Amino acid sequence: MATVWRSIGRRAARGALLGLVTLAVILSGCSSKPGLEWTRVTPGGDCQCADGSEFAFWEWRADPTRVVIFLNGGGVCWDAASCALTGDHGESDFYDWSIQGTEPENRSGMFDITRGDNPFSEYSFIYVSSCTGDAHLGNVTQDYSSSLAVEHRGYVNGTAALAYLAENYPDATEVIVVGKTAGSVAAPIYGGLVADLLPDATVTVFGAQSGAWPDDQRFNADILEGQWGAYSAMPDWAVAGLGVREWGVPRFWSQAARHEPRLVLARFDFAFDPQAASEVTRWIGAEDSDLLEIIDDNEAAIEASGATLHSYTAPGADHQIFEPSKFYDLEVNGVRLVDWLDTLVTGDPPADVHCDQCGP
Template sequence: MVLAGCDAPRSSRDSAAGSPVWEKVVPGGDCRCADGSAFSYWERRADPTRVVLFLNGGGVCFDARMCAFTSTDSPGENDFYNWNQQSAQSPDDQQSGFFALTRADNPFTGYSVIYVSSCTGDAHLGNVAQTYSPTLTVQHRGYVNGTAALDYLATHYPNAAQVVGIGKTAGSIAAPLYGGLVADRLPHAKVTVFGAQSGAWPDNPDFNATVLGRAWGAYDAVPAWAVDGLTVRDWGVPRFWVQAAHHTPGLTLSRFDYAFDPHAAAEVTRWMPGNPPNLLAVIDANEAAIEAAGLILHSYTAPGASHGLFENDSYYDIKVNNVRLVDWLDALVTNESPDDVHCDRCDPL
């Protein structure tokens, strides 16, 4: 069960000139980062009828080495994940790519945005205090934090007609489940999910039980519909799409991946088939398995081994088979049904 008490009053949202600004929300209560420090998310209030719930990446961890509270390049971060928000970049500091929210060819220009940072190492899925060693207990509370932001969205945007759940890298793992949660809270809204760069995450029974089940406590944290009919060993990341679609048939589901992104699933390659695994083959097999369950997963697969997508203006330059990604996304969120886009030559270089 999700613990209560993670919300905060609203504050002023607009600058003196009347343009939308980013405001930090510190929910308090049971929300927290991995080391027990305060968690916060951000709001940019614009059109109250069109809202993006943005689940940011930030890495994952699931053992004492990965989860250690030992800073490397920046305070509050190690080589695997952000364990607090000391160095978390405000979305206000990002003016390019997706965050150019006044640019004419940005499909999300004019949208309100709830931006949820990750500082728990569990892909917005966990609800457990996990002891990895006598000196290391990690608060995997990503699901508590994420649903607090979601509840805030539902409370303060009750007339939202369109909600787009965007997940970036590790944040995209849980994106379809959050799509179903949005639909539960705002049943009259059109809900679209865009999960970017987790298409290669495997459905491996050992990973499912070891990480999703035991380390993060995710299997026990999510609502009953998300695991309906599945044991923890059956409940792999590709199944999240299927469970969400069966729960909310009206969801529009979509994903993006670079064919050979070396960072998008680096933590879980040991659970993939092949030695070394062929990332594109895993992505394509996952999509085939998802669609074999009877749902439509709109997809855009780009060539190469890039990693960044939302942070810079290459977001506007991506074009595969003469289809720009931003045009494809625009069609996706304007009630059209774009064809899948898949690179013909998907070389990693």
């Protein structure tokens, strides 16, 4: 991996370039920069969604040297009720486990590439949908009943997208792994995998809204491995020195940092987001009022392991950050999230931001 160099000069140059582009648009009579348009990519092979249907991810090709890998969120499941597929099994209350209809139609928030204050406006995107109920971690067929077999193949699907990244963006110098809600659970693991595939690239991991996923030995053994087969699927470095009960979501960050110390690791959370970790916090008997304490304790444990974890904690019980306009509007302690992210990916990593009045 190349030495991480980030400079004011680089940011100034980018600003000057954007200014010239804007001037050219005005002079040409165009009203705005064209918006993002997705291309469907079907990797084939062993990839599939929970119901056995075809898996696909989505691509927007722009700058081939700067790429965002977006791991979308979605429900997770581990029993016949929560994993119920459409059709004869009835509609799951959590998720439709088929890829159908999941094209990322949004063009707002971080996907609005027409905005000059979007840190990712010039980046290429690889958008990895979630359709396996396993937070992009699984590699197993699970029989939940005599008539319900679920393909937890999130890790197979996700790593196929990473292989596509390596093949089609071999000259990438910057890769930003962005995880949304359950998609952010696996983000540090995927960051380490990207560093292995593209050793000359600077890799930044930004995981949003999984800070309250607990370190719980029973959850690690019974769900992460027992139902999803995640521990068995992982690369050796991700589980090195840890038994299945000791392995778990907060340690994903620690293991990634040990494997590749040059990773830039960062996370975002709303302090009392009741949806971000509803399934797993209920698993350990936590209440919504406990969420901020769990988030802060997890961050402290990760940093105690020697990892550097940059964080932005916003107040309230809000949900969703990447697609709404509040991606640009959110401000805590005088620091806009979008400016904090711009510094994260183009400058020296920023100071942590944490709400003072965090109440839901």
